[in-house]
C-alpha cells in the first residue's frame with residue numbers, strides 16, 4: 001500500500017482529480033490549516049497560545065519557470081515580514097525544487113540565497129528540505145555553498161538512505177545543522193533501507209551522533225539539531241539535546257507531554273494550493289489515514 005500511494009503521489013491526473021473533490025479537500029484539513037498564508041499565521045497564533053513555536057512551509061515542488069521561482073522567493077519574504085510584524089516565533093523550511101532546482105543549480109542557488117539573506121538578516125532561521133534521492137547531491141552542494149557556521153541555516157537528512165552516515169559526518173564537520181527524518185519517498189533497495197526496523201535503527205544511531213555533536217563541537221551553534229519524527233517510542237530512546245519537530249495535526253495528544261518535560265519542540269505547518277503530492281506522502285506514512293478520507297465523503 002505504501003509503495004502504491006507513493007507512486008500515486010507523482011500522478012498528475014490523480015492530483016487534478018483530488019483537487020476537484022470537496023471530500024478530499026476536507027480530509028486534507030486534518031494536516032493543513034488552509035491554503036493561504038493568513039490561515040497558516042492564524043494557526044501559528046493558536047499554537048503560540050499553547051507555547052508552541054512553528055516552522056512554516058508553503059507547499060510546492062518541481063517549479064518549472066523562473067517567474068514562478070521569483071514568486072516563491074517573494075512569498076517567503078512576506079512570510080518572514082508578516083510573522084515578525086505579528087510577533088510570531090517562526091522558522092521557514094523550503095524545498096529546493098520549489099525554488100527551481102529542476103531549472104538548474106544556479107537558478108536555485110540564486111533564489112535560495114535571496115530568500116535566506118532576507119530571512120537570516122531578520123533573524124528567522126531557514127531549513128532546506130530533502131526531496132527524493134536524485135536531488136541529494138545538488139541539495140548538499142547548495143547547502144555547502146551557502147553555509148556560514150554563524151548563521152541559523154539547516155538541512156534535512158534522511159535516515160533511510162545508505163549514504164546518510166557519510167553525509168551527516170560531512171555536514172557536521174562543516175559546522176552545519178541537521179534536521180534528521182526517517183525519509184518520505186519511494187526509493188530502491190540499492191539507495192535506501194527498506195524495512196521499518198532497519199530505518200528505525202539507522203535513525204537511532206544518527207540521532208545519537210547529533211546528541212554527541214551538541215555536547216561537543218556543535219555546542220555553540222546558532223541553531224539546534226532537530227529530530228523530525230512522530231515516533232514517540234524511538235524519540236524516548238534518544239538522549240536530550242536535539243529539538244523535536246512534528247507535523248501539524250499529527251500526534252497532537254503527545255505535544256503537551258513533550259512541552260511538560262521541557263524538550264525544545266516546534267510544529268511544522270504546511271499550507272498552500274499545491275498539497276496533493278505532499279498529502280499523499282502523509283497517507284503513505286500511515287495508510288490508516290485513508291479512513292479519514294473515506295469519512296470525509298460525508299459532509
Ligand SMILES: Cc1cc2nc3c(=O)[nH]c(=O)nc-3n(C[C@H](O)[C@H](O)[C@H](O)COP(=O)(O)OP(=O)(O)OC[C@H]3O[C@@H](n4cnc5c(N)ncnc54)[C@H](O)[C@@H]3O)c2cc1C
Pocket residue numbers: 128129130131156158181182183184185228229230231232245246247250251268281282283285286289
Ligand atoms: C518536521 C518534519 C520535517 C520533515 N521533513 C522531511 C523532509 O525534508 N524530507 C523527507 O523525506 N521527509 C521529511 N519528513 C517526513 C519524514 O521523513 C517521515 O516520512 C515522517 O515523519 C513519518 O515518519 P515518523 O518518524 O513519524 O515515523 P513513523 O514510523 O512513520 O510513524 C510513527 C508514528 O507516528 C504517527 N504518524 C506518522 N506519520 C503519520 C501520518 N502521516 N499520519 C498520522 N500519523 C502518523 C503514527 O502513529 C505512527 O505509528 C519530515 C517530518 C517532520 C516531522
